[in-house]
Amino acid sequence: MSHKVLLVDDEAAVRDLFNDLLKKEKYSVKCIATGEEALELIKNENFDVVLLDIKLTGMNGVEVLQKIKEIKPDTVVIMITGFGYDEDLIAKTREFGCSGYLGKNMPISQIMSNFKLFIKTVEDKKIGKQLKPGL
């Protein structure tokens, strides 16, 4: 099953790269530059996963994460971090229900395999939830 992924990053080259990497892995991808635009989109459209850079121009990643969890609590949000990211900020995202982290400082192969692993864990949990009432 092909997951719908929304990528939020304020740099075009990064968006293009993620677009190509994810498409290569057969994900359906939409890329957007700001948190504000992303929230508008999420209101009207369902995404399985949001890849969200913590540092954004305008609203920062933590605020966007909080809003997403208000609008669509079931959306899986994975934060993108990198070298020198504010560690206090990263710690906060944990409280607001982010499902995992991908670091721009990791090798690409590791980023992709981590991404797939997150998706799988989340799927397994979902299946667990669905199965539970019937057990």
Next chain:
Amino acid sequence: MNISIDGKDKLCHKLLDNASMLIFFINSEGNIVISNKMMEAITSKSKEDILGKNWLNVLYRDSNTPIKQQMFRAVMENTMTYKRANNFQEVIVDDHNGEKIISWSITPILSESQDLEGVLFAGNDITDLRKREESLKKIDDTLKNIFSSIKDYALYVTNLDGNITYYGMGAEAMFGWQKNEIIFQNLSLLNPEEVLKSKLPFLLEQVRQKGKYELEIDMLKKDKQSLPVILSVNQFLDIEGKLSGYIFIAKDITEKKKLEYQIFQAEKLAAIGQLVAGIAHEINNPLFVISGRLELLLSKKRLAGKEREALDIINSQASRIRNLVDRFLRFSRKGILKIEVINLNEAIDNVLPLLAYHNLHTCKINIEKDLEKNLPLIKGDLNQLQEVFINLLLNAYQAMPEGGSIRITTAKISERFLEIRISDTGSGITQGNLKNLFMPFFTTKKEGTGLGLSICYNIIKNHEGSIDIETQVNEGTTFFIRLPFIQ
């Protein structure tokens, strides 16, 4: 002017009475024959009570002072016997107003046939003079005492040639030279050559022009160790106000310097940390895009061998940048510590086997451990602290390419801190390198990144501890790590 004999006699008495000295003359029986007004004034006796009376009874009001009387009598008898003049000072003459100190000159008066006719006493009242001298001496003693008691400052005085004329106890304590070793020696004993050549002449020139001057300089102790001081120099003027030397007051500022250096170092490292974090952050996106695009290119099946090879090289160089930035960041990171309760003795024991994984030379290195039993526990990040120990131990190994020994000790050193010492018997660190030791990117090793010790410094700082170093070229180096323990 003709004066009659009688007139001469009168004139003589007049002269005697107007003299500001005590004058009297005794015959060979010791009775006073001639005396002047000053005698009456000093002894508070009338002419009748003086003339014809035994001189000692006149001079001393009572017999409370037999020893003084005996001494004076002995001097007088010596004068009579040997017919020789004598001086006798500090005879105390009692009078109603108290004691007087008189400086006497005692002269035998001889007849033409050299027979003794009597003895002439002439005395100066030096009571006030002596009192002044005594109070001056008291002031002098007090001043000497004050100067000697100053221990925080080294006080010394030189003449114009720079030879030391005064050297206080504070100076003894500060420089290690004892007073008797250095007095009248030249100032050059206390100053290193470069100071003697440039700073000291400048300093003294300023003192000559402005009266005083102050400078931070390095001085030299007896053991040839350098000592940072604030040296303040004043002109030393003689009674006529002429420059006769220099007064030096030196204050030891070793501790201040140390503290200043630590603050400077901490600020510098913090600034570099910020810079590194900023740069690292800016590297994220471009490096990520480069690596990602490379990955995509490499995943294409139809690539010529040469092209693939080139891309592989680019890829490995990119990951080198990534690793480097990662290390920089570990230095700059304020760091979220994974805090746990740690027994440092165990932590050290567990680190030692890890050394085997590093590429160490095979020369014989002894590791001695002296770990304090019942060492208090600390709170900290075990991985990070072990990284510090590994770093220091590896440095110690590398400082001893010909072999040697490493000594690790732990001990509680105060009510708050415990200390880990790691000493080696290696090549030591030169003063020049010591300054930059904890600076990131500073390395003396061919293959070093210069981050090891700066990371150690940061880790220990994040644990609210301190890291210090003592080193001697060709003798070895000791690192002191102090960490607060759980109360």
